[in-house]
Amino acid sequence: MGTKPENPMSQSEVIDRYFLEHRAKVLDIAAFLDRVDRCGSEEDDFRMVAIRTCIEELLTNEPGRAERILLLLSDHTNDPIDSAGMKGACGAPPPE
Amino acid sequence: MTYIDPHIHMVSRTTDDYQRMAQAGCVAITEPAFWAGYDRSSPQGFYDYFRQLTDTEPKRAAFYGIQHHCWLCINPKEAEDPAFAREVISMIPEFLTCENVIGIGEIGLNKNSKNEMIILEEQLNLAQELEQLVLVHTPHLEDKLKGTRLIMDAIDNTSLDPNRVLIDHVEEHTIREVLDRGFWAGMTLYPDTKCTPERAADIIEMHGTDRLWINSAGDWGPSDPLAVPKCQVELASRGHAAALIDTISFDNPCTFLSQSGKFSIE
Numbered sequence: 001m002g003t004k005p006e007n008p009m010s011q012s013e014v015i016d017r018y019f020l021e022h023r024a025k026v027l028d029i030a031a032f033l034d035r036v037d038r039c040g041s042e043e044d045d046f047r048m049v050a051i052r053t054c055i056e057e058l059l060t061n062e063p064g065r066a067e068r069i070l071l072l073l074s075d076h077t078n079d080p081i082d083s084a085g086m087k088g089a090c091g092a093p094p095p096e
Numbered sequence: 097m098t099y100i101d102p103h104i105h106m107v108s109r110t111t112d113d114y115q116r117m118a119q120a121g122c123v124a125i126t127e128p129a130f131w132a133g134y135d136r137s138s139p140q141g142f143y144d145y146f147r148q149l150t151d152t153e154p155k156r157a158a159f160y161g162i163q164h165h166c167w168l169c170i171n172p173k174e175a176e177d178p179a180f181a182r183e184v185i186s187m188i189p190e191f192l193t194c195e196n197v198i199g200i201g202e203i204g205l206n207k208n209s210k211n212e213m214i215i216l217e218e219q220l221n222l223a224q225e226l227e228q229l230v231l232v233h234t235p236h237l238e239d240k241l242k243g244t245r246l247i248m249d250a251i252d253n254t255s256l257d258p259n260r261v262l263i264d265h266v267e268e269h270t271i272r273e274v275l276d277r278g279f280w281a282g283m284t285l286y287p288d289t290k291c292t293p294e295r296a297a298d299i300i301e302m303h304g305t306d307r308l309w310i311n312s313a314g315d316w317g318p319s320d321p322l323a324v325p326k327c328q329v330e331l332a333s334r335g336h337a338a339a340l341i342d343t344i345s346f347d348n349p350c351t352f353l354s355q356s357g358k359f360s361i362e
Contacts, residue, residue, distance in 0.1 A: 004304040008335030018294075066295065070269035074241040075208075084176045084207040087131075089237035 029055075050092035097341065100124045100361075101324050102349040103202070103231070103264060103282060103311035106153050106164070107132075107145075113314070113321045118160035120325040124361060126165045126353060127153060128202035128231050131173040133316050139183035142170065146187065150194040165359055167201030167231050168192070175206075175215035185218060192226060198356035199223065201231025202264065205243040208235060217250055224254050229356045230261040234270065236289065244270045248277055260355055264311070265290055271303055280352050284313040285323035293327035297334060305343045309352065 009017070029051075036048060054069045062068075075093040098121045106114070106127055117125075127149060129142075136142060149166040157164035168191055170184040191197055200223040205212045223230045230251075235243035244263065251261055258278035266274050266281045267290060274281045283299060284290040291299065296310055312323035320326065324345055331341050353359035 005301055005336060005340055007301045064268075066298075067268040070267055071241070073238055074269065075238045077242060078245075080208050080210045080213050080246065082210060084209040084212065087173050087206060089207075089235065089239050091237045093238045 046095050047090060047092045097121050097325070097328055097338070097345075098123050099324050099328060099345040100126075100349040100353075101312050101314075101321075102126045102309055102353065103128060103284065103313045104321060105130055105313070105315040106157065107148055108316040109314055109321055111156060111159075114157060114160045114162060117321055118162055120322055122162055122324075124163035124165070124349075124359075125157065126167065126198060126231075126349075126359075128167040128233070129169050129171060130202060130233075130315065131171045135174055139180065139187065142184045143187055146191045150191055150196060154196050163362070165196045165198045165353070165356075167199050167229075168197055169200050169203045169219055170215065171202060172204050172206040172212045172216065172233060172235075175212050176209065178211055178214055181215045182218070185215075185222060188222065189226065192228065195358060198353060198358050199229030199231060201229075202233035203230065204233035204247055205235050206233075206239070208239055208243045208246060213246065213250065216247065217253075220251060220254050220256060224256050229353070230256060232261060232263045234263060234265045240265070240267065241269055244274065248274070248279065251279075252277075259307075262309070262352060265313070267291060268295070268299060271299060271308075275303065275307060280307040280309070283308065283310050285310060285320070285327055286313065287318050287320060289318075293323060293330045296327050297330045297336075300331070300340075300344060305340060305348065307348070307352075308344060309348045310344055 050073060053072055057065060057069050057072060073092050101122055104125050104127060106125065129145065129149060146168055149168065154164040168188050170181045175181045200219055203216055203219045205216060232247055234240050234247065247263065251258065262280040262282055263274045264282035265284045271281055283296045285293050285296055310324055310327050312321055313319060314321035328341050328345055350361060
């Protein structure tokens with residue numbers, strides 16, 4: 001099967017089906033930002049800087065937002081690092 | 097609707113999960129060797145793990161009518177000590193003769209370190225020498241893009257046929273390059289990281305189904321052993337044809353895995 005299958009749903013069907021779920025996710029983001037603010041710290045964590053950059057990307061009208069957000073959250077260096085140090089990942093590239 | 101889950105870590109799952117998977121239509125799984133959530137204290141720990149993958153799990157799966165195959169390797173999270181990793185690698189050829197072992201995997205990178213690269217290259221060479229299929233783990237989150245490219249470059253430096261290598265855990269920012277370079281690609285369906293069933297359905301609509309499969313990668317972390325049938329339901333509820341759902345969840349894994357010479361659906 002070499003062809004790309006079209007989404008068989010109309011725009012209104014997509015919105016009917018997924019709107020409430022994503023309304024809730026937007027509220028989750030808003031509540032998370034409020035929760036961080038309530039901590040009262042002046043320190044700007046690199047992950048919060050990254051998430052604000054991603055939110056700006058959401059406001060663009062170009063298709064491919066998911067890909068661009070993943071690219072914003074990616075390490076763009078090319079060479080292997082000297083040693084692993086830790087096993088986990090942060091979700092956004094830490095400052096050098 | 098029947099399905100194959102080509103990447104799931106059943107050593108971390110309960111027997112109830114086998115039962116629920118069978119009830120949901122699972123007829124076969126493949127289980128890559130992976131990190132257990134802690135570092136093994138000796139290479140002998142891997143010997144026991146390989147026995148579990150080649151003897152215990154096939155019996156557990158067969159009880160529910162599910163065929164069990166596996167992949168063997170040392171995973172990248174335990175590859176930072178090359179001497180230790182080489183001792184584990186030296187055990188692999190003995191197990192490759194087991195009837196349910198279909199290749200080397202899941203090898204790859206985790207933090208994209210120099211030692212991880214060295215052990216990746218040595219295991220690629222083993223796969224090349226022993227003519228094995230390869231299943232590749234790509235790194236998590238911010239490390240995925242860089243790691244995926246480093247891995248593909250390393251494979252390009254061998255004589256391995258990209259058509260016999262599956263690069264797993266692709267997302268929107270890596271899938272195009274993986275497919276364009278001739279590899280197979282796997283989408284892992286996770287609740288928080290990697291792809292949700294909805295995003296996987298979106299990616300199928302954008303990229304098609306060629307050389308692509310879906311898997312749950314169910315393990316000891318947040319994951320869902322029924323993620324593949326949930327993605328089947330997502331596709332069906334959008335109005336996609338049964339033939340497309342069969343292609344992504346049954347035919348494609350069957351086609352790739354059959355290249356091992358050890359995989360067939362009875």
